[in-house]
Amino acid sequence: MAMSRWSYRADQAVFPLLMAAAGAASLRHASIRQTEEWLGCLLSGVGAWTFLEYVLHRxxxxxxxxxxxxxxxxxxxxGEFIGTPAWLSAPLFVLAWLTLARELSRPAAGGxxxxxxxxxxxxxxxxxxxxHRRATPGGWLARAKQRxxxxxxPGARGDFGVSTAFWDRLFGTATTIRCNGSRRRGR
Ligand SMILES: [Zn+2]
Ligand SMILES: [Zn+2]
Structure with a gap:
């Protein structure tokens, strides 16, 4: 939905706080092994998000x-500030955390x-x-902008991944621009 610039970017303040809360709540009195478990689950969570991002978008x-x-x-x-407001996204992630906490150990769920x-x-x-940002030509942001x-x-049916092109490549929805400028849809 359309939002003000500040509401649109509220995620960028709310989610670091939520992550700090998840870290503090799940790592309190944690042993080395539990901390390692937390880190492993953190990395798995990041990877799982990239797949969720693809599924939700596509x-x-x-x-x-x-x-x-x-x-x-x-x-x-x-170019307008249209997206998912933090008041909607943040409770969904807290719900995911609570759901994970019912199935996993405290460090694993928090991680x-x-x-x-x-x-x-x-x-x-x-x-x-x-x-909304300018990119240095040839840099990673420029490539992400191009993708x-x-x-x-209009009419595009590919390149659903914003964070990564991995799932588009895996599912055949990555597109490319040919040298002559024509567009090809990936499989
Ligand atoms: Zn889209
Ligand atoms: Zn977009």
């Missing part, structure tokens, strides 16, 4: 009402939740930068 944001309509507004006006949040925060920062610009082309 199938939910592009097909499921009312998310589809809201996401179409973002596609139509990519996985912090990893999911770190992945979401990275996605949020990158998607903001892709649409996401391909996704924003």
């Amino acid at each position: 199938w939910v944001l592009h097909h499921v009402p009312p998310f589809k309509r809201l996401h179409e507004a973002h596609h139509a006006h990519p 996985a939740a912090a990893g999911l949040m770190a992945g979401y925060l990275a996605y949020s920062l990158l998607h903001d930068a892709v649409h 996401h610009a391909r996704h924003h082309r």
Whole structure:
């Protein structure tokens, strides 16, 4: 939904606080082995987020009402501050943390939740930068901007990953621009 610049970027303040809370709550009195378990789950959570990002973008944001309509507004006006507000996203991640805590140990649940949040925060920062920041030509941000610009082309059905192109490559939805400028859809 359309937001002010500050609401749009509230994620960038809220999620570091949530991650700190997940870290503090799950690492209090933790042993070395539990800390290692926490770190392993943190990395797994980041990886899991990249897959979730792909799934949510490809199938939910592009097909499921009312998310589809809201996401179409973002596609139509990519420079505007249209996205998921922190008051909606943050409780969902807390719910994920509580759900994980029912199944896993305290360090594992806290680490996985912090990893999911770190992945979401990275996605949020990158998607903001892709649409609102200048990039050094040839740099990683320029490449991310180019990949996401391909996704924003009218009628495009690929390049759903913002944080990474890995899942697009795996599922055959990565697109490329040929040397002659024509566009090819990946498989
Ligand atoms: Zn999209
Ligand atoms: Zn976008």
